[in-house]
Amino acid sequence: MINIGSHVSFSDKGLLTAATEAVSYGSSTFMIYTGAPQNTRRKPIDALYIEEGRQLMEQSGINEIVVHAPYIINLASYKPDTFELAVNFLQEEIRRTSHIGVRNIVLHPGAYTDKDAEFGINRIAEGLNEVLAGTKETNVNIALETMAGKGTEIGRSFEEIAAIIDKVEHNERLTVCMDTCHMHDAGYDLIDDLDGVLAQFDRVVGLDRVAVVHVNDSKNSRGASKDRHAPLGAGWLGQAALKRVIHHELLQGRPFILETPWIGKDSKKQRPMYEVEIALMRDEVVERFGESFLEDVEKIEHYFQTKEIVAREYILSTWEVLRGDAKARKADPREPMERLYDMILAEQVLNAELTEEQVNHRLTAWFAKGN
The missing domain is CATH 3.20.20.150 (Divalent-metal-dependent TIM barrel enzymes)
Incomplete structure (x- = not known):
């Protein structure tokens, strides 16, 4: 191990x-x-x-x-x-x-x-x-x-x-x-x-x-x-x-x-x-979190596919904007993970009873699909 x-x-x-x-x-x-x-x-x-x-x-x-x-x-x-x-x-x-x-x-x-x-x-x-x-x-x-x-x-x-x-x-x-x-x-x-x-x-x-x-x-x-x-x-x-x-x-x-x-x-x-x-x-996600966790990750995947969002492309392009454009950074200083989290919450992609930590856990697991 x-x-x-x-x-x-x-x-x-x-x-x-x-x-x-x-x-x-x-x-x-x-x-x-x-x-x-x-x-x-x-x-x-x-x-x-x-x-x-x-x-x-x-x-x-x-x-x-x-x-x-x-x-x-x-x-x-x-x-x-x-x-x-x-x-x-x-x-x-x-x-x-x-x-x-x-x-x-x-x-x-x-x-x-x-x-x-x-x-x-x-x-x-x-x-x-x-x-x-x-x-x-x-x-x-x-x-x-x-x-x-x-x-x-x-x-x-x-x-x-x-x-x-x-x-x-x-x-x-x-x-x-x-x-x-x-x-x-x-x-x-x-x-x-x-x-x-x-x-x-x-x-x-x-x-x-x-x-x-x-x-x-x-x-x-x-x-x-x-x-x-x-x-x-x-x-x-x-x-x-x-x-x-x-x-x-x-x-x-x-x-x-x-x-x-x-x-x-x-x-x-x-x-x-x-x-x-x-x-x-x-590679122990199911053992640690259960099958329902992966089902939630699939929900996130499906939602971002409808928005034509690919994890790596979105993350790197957002960091580029935050690094190179002062006006854009001032207008929206949120980092990539926070922006994606806000989308998930706004569209009620996951069960509303999940905590912020639990949603971010699932979002972190979704990153692996885009790597």
């Missing part, structure tokens, strides 16, 4: 909360932040319900999970205080990760801000040398994430990732987290040349370094350097391309983690599409 899950909450009862949420989506893995990703506030280890969470994971068949380091860590910074905070806090996070029993902590390499890429790469390597030297008592790996290339962030190319690794003395504890949205936005062709991209990564870095794969669609065309995630099928990559990534023989055995956006008109009631995305990637 494909080892796939999502980013889940680590609030309240720590690992138990996270595992409970992951199980509700049908996950066989998951990813957590050990606290808010934007700050350094953390609960003590004995308040993280680690044993209770581990028991639920064992009962549910969840073995390997992943930790993500907070965004505030910037090892590429030229500012002494920022660099020192990054080194010290990353060491602390690695120790917490070890206590939880996790092997890989995903890290955004960093942004060089007012300097240049060469400085950033050297500074990151300097920081990683300090971090690894100070956490020798653990077996936790740092998984450098492939980045989209926005601003001055490092990791936008395989060569930059390799350059960092080469400059770290004890780099056996350095792994890589591939991110599909980021690689697409950085210019790598995952749609028509996945084999070529993986071969290039293997030559430059080595596929044996890949420990985690983040699976996200993108709101932008290839090479846009934007880093804006979309639900699977609702972006430029599409479900077919992402499914090929997840099922590619060279990537098997890794945890695949969804970081797709939560959906909903009311920001306070938004819900993730994780449950249906996981079922679609595993």
Whole structure:
């Protein structure tokens, strides 16, 4: 079975909360932040319900999970205080990760801000040398994430990732987290040349370094350097391309983690599409949702056929309009998925008793028919 899950909450009862949420989506893995990703506030280890969470994971068949380091860590910074905070806090996070029993902590390499890429790469390597030297008592790996290339962030190319690794003395504890949205936005062709991209990564870095794969669609065309995630099928990559990534023989055995956006008109009631995305990637929709779910998807298919709407064409043309026409964007800023949802509701295509989340689940499944 494909080892796939999502980013889940680590609030309240720590690992138990996270595992409970992951199980509700049908996950066989998951990813957590050990606290808010934007700050350094953390609960003590004995308040993280680690044993209770581990028991639920064992009962549910969840073995390997992943930790993500907070965004505030910037090892590429030229500012002494920022660099020192990054080194010290990353060491602390690695120790917490070890206590939880996790092997890989995903890290955004960093942004060089007012300097240049060469400085950033050297500074990151300097920081990683300090971090690894100070956490020798653990077996936790740092998984450098492939980045989209926005601003001055490092990791936008395989060569930059390799350059960092080469400059770290004890780099056996350095792994890589591939991110599909980021690689697409950085210019790598995952749609028509996945084999070529993986071969290039293997030559430059080595596929044996890949420990985690983040699976996200993108709101932008290839090479846009934007880093804006979309639900699977609702972006430029599409479900077919992402499914090929997840099922590619060279990537098997890794945890695949969804970081797709939560959906909903009311920001306070938004819900993730994780449950249906996981079922679609595993071909387990009927087992998860039942035959009536597919009947609803067929109703959506029939309705959009009468409107001559093809999923991929509609999604990509809408993103093109939103990207290139400021007046059109101002007049109707709705993203493709929201527009399609509104059509379904306006025409009463499905049972009115279905929740917004349930309708969007079915809409996400319809995307797969157009891929």
